[in-house]
Amino acid sequence: xxxxxxxxxxxxxxxxxxxxxxxxxxxxIPIYNSEIIDKxxxxxxxxxxxxxxxxxxxxGGHLSALFKSNYYxxxxxxxxxxxxxxxxxxxxxxxGPCIIVGRCADYIFEDRDDVLSVFITADMEARIERxxxxxxxxxxxxxxxxxxxxxxxxxxxxxxxxKWGESKNYDISLSSSALGFEKCAxxxxxxxxxx
Amino acid sequence: xxxxxxxxxxxxxxxxxxxxxxxxxxxxIPIYNSEIIDKxxxxxxxxxxxxxxxxxxxxGGHLSALFKSNYYxxxxxxxxxxxxxxxxxxxxxxxGPCIIVGRCADYIFEDRDDVLSVFITADMEARIERxxxxxxxxxxxxxxxxxxxxxxxxxxxxxxxxKWGESKNYDISLSSSALGFEKCAxxxxxxxxxx
Numbered sequence: 001x002x003x004x005x006x007x008x009x010x011x012x013x014x015x016x017x018x019x020x021x022x023x024x025x026x027x028x029i030p031i032y033n034s035e036i037i038d039k040x041x042x043x044x045x046x047x048x049x050x051x052x053x054x055x056x057x058x059x060g061g062h063l064s065a066l067f068k069s070n071y072y073x074x075x076x077x078x079x080x081x082x083x084x085x086x087x088x089x090x091x092x093x094x095x096g097p098c099i100i101v102g103r104c105a106d107y108i109f110e111d112r113d114d115v116l117s118v119f120i121t122a123d124m125e126a127r128i129e130r131x132x133x134x135x136x137x138x139x140x141x142x143x144x145x146x147x148x149x150x151x152x153x154x155x156x157x158x159x160x161x162x163k164w165g166e167s168k169n170y171d172i173s174l175s176s177s178a179l180g181f182e183k184c185a186x187x188x189x190x191x192x193x194x195x
Numbered sequence: 196x197x198x199x200x201x202x203x204x205x206x207x208x209x210x211x212x213x214x215x216x217x218x219x220x221x222x223x224i225p226i227y228n229s230e231i232i233d234k235x236x237x238x239x240x241x242x243x244x245x246x247x248x249x250x251x252x253x254x255g256g257h258l259s260a261l262f263k264s265n266y267y268x269x270x271x272x273x274x275x276x277x278x279x280x281x282x283x284x285x286x287x288x289x290x291g292p293c294i295i296v297g298r299c300a301d302y303i304f305e306d307r308d309d310v311l312s313v314f315i316t317a318d319m320e321a322r323i324e325r326x327x328x329x330x331x332x333x334x335x336x337x338x339x340x341x342x343x344x345x346x347x348x349x350x351x352x353x354x355x356x357x358k359w360g361e362s363k364n365y366d367i368s369l370s371s372s373a374l375g376f377e378k379c380a381x382x383x384x385x386x387x388x389x390x
Contacts, residue, residue: 011363116373121363165362168206168316171373173362178311179386187382191374 001027003116003192004097007105009156009164012148013127013141015176016120020099022185027192032092033101039088040081054081056102057151082159102152106170107160118188119165119173126177196222198311198387199292202300204351204359207343208322208336210371211315215294217380222387227287228296234283235276249276251297252346277354297347301365302355313383314360314368321372 006023010016017033024031040055041048054077086108089100093109106117122130128141156164167173172191174184201218205211212228219226235250236243249272281303284295288304301312317325323336351359362368367386369379 119362119368167314167360167362167365167368168370170362170368171370173314173365173368175363175366178366183386183389187386190385191378191382194378 001097001192002114002194004114005093005105005109005112006099006116006118006188006192007109008099008101008118008120009106009170010102010120011122011127011165012145012152013131014120014122015130015181016118017101019120019174019176019181019184019188020101022181023188023192024099026185026189027097027099029097029099030095031099031101032089036085036088036092036100036103040085043088044081044084046077046081050077051081054078055085057148057155104156104160107156107162116172116188116191117170119167119170120184121165121173121175122177123175196292196387197309197389199309200288200300200304200307201294201311201313201383201387202304203294203296203313203315204301204365205297205315206317206322206360207340207347208326209315209317210325210376211313212296214315214369214371214376214379214383215296217376218383218387219294221380221384222292222294224292224294225290226294226296227284231280231283231287231295231298234287235280238283239276239279241272241276245272246276246280249273250280252343252350299351299355302351302357311367311383311386312365314362314365315379316360316368316370317372318370 006020008016008020020031020033037048037052037055040046041051044051046054085103089103089105089108092098093100106115109115124142124145127145131141131144153164156162162169165173172188174187176184179187201215203211203215215226215228232243232247232250235241236246239246241249280298284298284300284303287293288295301310304310319337319340322340326336326339348359351357357364360368367383369382371379374382
């Protein structure tokens with residue numbers, strides 16, 4: 001395979017994880033998402049839900065940045081989780097070809113040329129339908145989506161200094177609502193397998 | 196074919212037009228880029244170079260917006276060119292399946308579901324190499340690229356109220372430097388022709 005690592009960033013409710021799973025099955029390689037949370041929780045001692053929240057969403061970044069800039073330097077919990085998470089993602093990637101969902105993996109491996117970085121988007125209508133069907137959320141779904149995206153974008157920008165969701169930061173961006181999940185997985189499979 | 200119109204937006208020097216030409220050849224359909232300029236020049240009476248400049252790049256948008264908001268309303272030349280250009284793009288699309296490069300065509304046809312909207316990006320190194328090879332520009336090429344992108348982005352945002360180059364605004368975004376021109380054209384061809 002041309003790529004040893006496929007990173008998938010995704011808007012909340014776009015089906016990026018589901019497309020990743022389809023691709024993992026086609027390529028017969030592992031996909032890491034919740035496994036990363038488990039390992040970070042184990043190694044850091046933080047609760048899984050806390051790691052899940054802080055390992056992709058941050059609002060405390062600015063405060064942490066303030067601390068970093070003066071002699072009262074002290075790592076925030078987010079920074080500790082970021083460091084452990086990055087280490088674990090690199091260790092997982094050393095095991096062999098794999099797909100990594102979220103967590104700025106595209107940035108972590110940006111210097112490697114055997115990495116395909118993918119972004120999955122979808123229109124708001126499709127995302128609302130998806131999260132209501134899967135999670136049956138009670139809050140207005142559009143509010144949840146916007147809130148999650150905002151925090152993912154903020155997290156990404158804080159740790160990578162790049163803009164989340166900008167085409168230029170990825171090798172390929174696909175709209176799952178325009179193209180369909182199957183088609184997205186097919187396109188990625190072809191890119192990965194063709195010479 | 197599933198799509199009657201393929202719109203290609205592109206960063207300056209990314210090869211979006213070249214990829215469009217490859218795709219047009221594969222699909223045996225016309226591609227419109229400089230033809231739009233010719234027609235707008237003919238219809239508006241403005242010189243071709245002026246139309247080329249004002250039909251994708253604008254810096255006077257904010258002033259024009261000010262005029263729009265009060266009773267001193269008067270169309271700027273950019274607005275006149277925008278109106279004529281939009282009409283001509285719609286007329287060209289009525290002739291049959293085609294590819295349209297730039298000029299916010301994705302926005303012009305956003306309500307149609309037979310349109311595939313594409314964005315082509317590339318890393319700075321590849322873009323510099325390309326514009327130096329093709330145009331042999333004397334100015335520092337990175338400055339030209341950043342300037343062109345900035346004006347395209349400003350033009351796009353002014354007329355569409357969306358952000359140029361954001362993955363969410365396109366069905367598919369491809370990096371021509373990561374994937375190669377041929378591969379980009381192949382992926383688009385497959386999306387257009389497969390059921």
